[in-house]
Amino acid sequence: MKNTTNPGGHARRGNASDQRPHCVHHVHLPMNLLRQLGSAAAITAVLLTAGNANALDVQRARELATQNACLGCHSVTSRMVGPSYQEVGEKYKGMDPVKLAARIKSGGSGHWGALEMPPQTALSDADARLLAEWVLAGSPEK
Numbered sequence: 001m002k003n004t005t006n007p008g009g010h011a012r013r014g015n016a017s018d019q020r021p022h023c024v025h026h027v028h029l030p031m032n033l034l035r036q037l038g039s040a041a042a043i044t045a046v047l048l049t050a051g052n053a054n055a056l057d058v059q060r061a062r063e064l065a066t067q068n069a070c071l072g073c074h075s076v077t078s079r080m081v082g083p084s085y086q087e088v089g090e091k092y093k094g095m096d097p098v099k100l101a102a103r104i105k106s107g108g109s110g111h112w113g114a115l116e117m118p119p120q121t122a123l124s125d126a127d128a129r130l131l132a133e134w135v136l137a138g139s140p141e142k
């Protein structure tokens with residue numbers, strides 16, 4: 001019975017009984033290490049996430065600004081149809097992003113000149129808020 005349960009042929013090489021515990025040992029050691037590394041990585045990830053809980057997803061904000069044609073009327077540094085995002089960020093420094101997000105969604109005129117910004121009806125509240133946060137942070141590139 002025991003011969004037939006041995007994995008095919010290995011027993012015939014004679015060293016199988018030596019190798020088996022050897023192998024098991026080798027498998028267990030890295031697994032323990034991996035487990036430790038895994039939890040260390042998990043803890044690091046949690047710490048990083050906690051540290052960056054309020055971090056701005058700049059890349060996403062820039063994508064949104066491109067996708068929603070914001071950059072067709074605005075540039076970060078210079079006035080085009082609309083004010084530059086840097087001057088908006090300076091003027092409204094400290095403003096609640098929710099408030100600026102509402103203004104992005106509704107559009108309007110009179111804050112910067114006679115030109116009107118059309119309402120951004122396709123923009124979700126969350127996306128508008130991210131854009132507002134990005135502008136208020138000075139429209140960083142990364």
Ligand code: HEC
Nearest residue numbers: 068070073081082103108109110111112113115116117131
């Ligand atoms: C068709 C041109 C146009 C597009 C597209 C456009 N804007 Fe504007 N935006 C303007 C103009 C013009 C103003 C100035 C309005 C004013 O004077 O009150 C403005 C103003 C703003 C302001 C300042 C608002 C305020 O109350 O002072 C922000 C922030 C802003 N835009 C962000 C955006 C974002 C984000 C997008 C894309 C989702 C966008 N804009 C798309 C033309 C545009």
